[in-house]
Structures are given as structure tokens and as C-alpha cells.
Amino acid sequence: PIPANFHEIYEAVKESRSRTPAPVDTVGCAILPVTLSKEYNYKLSPQNYRFQTMISLMLSAQTKDEINYYAMNNITKYLVNEKNSPDGITIESMIDLDESKLDELIFKVGFHKRKASFIKKTCEIVRDKFGSEIPKNITDITSLPGIGPKMGYLLLQSAWGIIDGIGVDVHVHRLANQWNWVKSKNPEGTREQLESWLPKNLWTEFNPNLVGFGQTICGSRGKKCNLC
Numbered sequence: 001p002i003p004a005n006f007h008e009i010y011e012a013v014k015e016s017r018s019r020t021p022a023p024v025d026t027v028g029c030a031i032l033p034v035t036l037s038k039e040y041n042y043k044l045s046p047q048n049y050r051f052q053t054m055i056s057l058m059l060s061a062q063t064k065d066e067i068n069y070y071a072m073n074n075i076t077k078y079l080v081n082e083k084n085s086p087d088g089i090t091i092e093s094m095i096d097l098d099e100s101k102l103d104e105l106i107f108k109v110g111f112h113k114r115k116a117s118f119i120k121k122t123c124e125i126v127r128d129k130f131g132s133e134i135p136k137n138i139t140d141i142t143s144l145p146g147i148g149p150k151m152g153y154l155l156l157q158s159a160w161g162i163i164d165g166i167g168v169d170v171h172v173h174r175l176a177n178q179w180n181w182v183k184s185k186n187p188e189g190t191r192e193q194l195e196s197w198l199p200k201n202l203w204t205e206f207n208p209n210l211v212g213f214g215q216t217i218c219g220s221r222g223k224k225c226n227l228c
């Protein structure tokens with residue numbers, strides 16, 4: 001059943017989100033490709049949007065949206081200016097990019113060395129096994145190196161509009177437990193419990209709403225209860 005306090009709190013979160021812009025709104029993984037295409041003035045094809053969203057999600061684990069933006073921007077700047085790739089991050093330009101150079105460009109993100117290696121492997125698999133397209137189901141998506149269920153469900157949603165699960169990151173996990181909507185020690189458990197009662201029409205907006213609220217008002221440290 002839906003927790004008794006859900007509607008009241010969720011409405012308050014949405015209200016707060018409508019007043020306070022959050023990093024997730026401009027540099028969150030699903031919007032970052034659009035932000036970059038405007039900055040570098042290229043036309044973002046749907047296929048490239050999907051691909052860039054995947055790269056951005058792969059960089060995002062344990063990394064703040066702002067740092068993720070910095071890394072994505074660094075790669076794009078390098079590819080556009082030094083590698084003659086006017087569309088920035090594409091599957092071809094990423095396959096051509098040296099792993100050590102990639103690692104250097106993303107050095108500010110957490111676990112950058114591992115992520116650079118995963119990204120290089122994943123790009124080749126996407127090209128060779130999936131015809132350079134992001135797979136359309138969670139099994140194939142999570143077969144890619146460096147992509148787990150949390151990322152996979154978010155990617156399915158942003159890339160293909162397929163809502164198969166709720167994306168649970170540190171903010172969603174922390175807040176859902178804080179408000180007693182779930183009782184779970186790990187994000188996977190939180191996702192399963194949320195999916196058992198959260199109405200499906202809220203599954204897509206739920207993640208950015210809670211992430212933005214966690215980023216601006218109710219973080220793990222420094223809660224702004226006076227603004228809440």
C-alpha cells in the first residue's frame with residue numbers, strides 16, 4: 001500500500017522543486033547531451049542523444065552532476081577541437097579515443113580509471129553486437145560492462161521512453177528511507193520496495209524530483225529545513 005505520508009510529502013517536494021532549480025535539471029544525465037549540443041552548436045540526433053546519455057550515466061556513478069558535466073564537457077571540447085568531431089561525443093569518436101586520454105579527460109570523476117576502461121569496452125560491444133544502438137531491454141543493457149540495474153533502468157527511460165523500473169541513486173535511496181517509504185539498506189532493495197506500491201505513472205518523474213530535492217534542500221549533510 002502507498003505509505004500514509006506519501007502524497008503530502010511528495011506534493012511538498014514537487015512544490016519545492018518548482019521553486020528551486022537543481023543541477024539535475026540542466027546537467028543531469030538525461031539533459032546533459034542537450035545542454036552540450038547547445039553549447040557546442042551541433043544538431044543532436046536521437047541516436048547520438050541516446051549514446052551520449054549512456055556515456056554520461058556511466059560517468060555519473062558516485063559523482064556529482066556538476067563534476068559529471070565537467071567531464072562530459074572536457075571530452076566534448078577535446079573531440080570537437082582536437083579530433084575534428086563536430087558532433088562531439090559519438091560512438092565513432094569514442095572508439096577512436098585512447099583509453100589513457102579518456103582517463104585524463106575524466107580525471108575528476110570517481111573511479112575514472114575503471115570507468116574509462118568500461119566505456120571503451122562498452123562502446124565496442126555496442127558497435128559490434130548492437131549495431132551502434134543502445135539496446136532496448138534491460139538484460140542486454142546490463143550485459144554491458146559498467147552498467148548495473150540502476151543505470152540501466154534510467155537509460156531505458158531516457159533513451160527509449162521504456163519505463164521498466166525506478167532509478168534509485170543515493171538521494172532517492174536516502175530520502176525514501178528517511179520518510180519511511182521503504183526500509184532498505186541498499187538501493188536495489190529500495191527500488192524493489194518502491195516499485196511494489198508507487199503508481200507507475202510517477203516512475204519517470206520520481207527520480208529527478210527526489211534527486212533535485214536532495215541536491216538543493218535535503219542533502220545527506222546540511223539540510224535546509226528552514227526552506228522546506
Ligand code: SF4
Nearest residue numbers: 217218223224225228
Ligand atoms: S530539509 Fe529538513 S524538513 Fe525538509 S525533508 Fe529534509 S529533514 Fe525534513
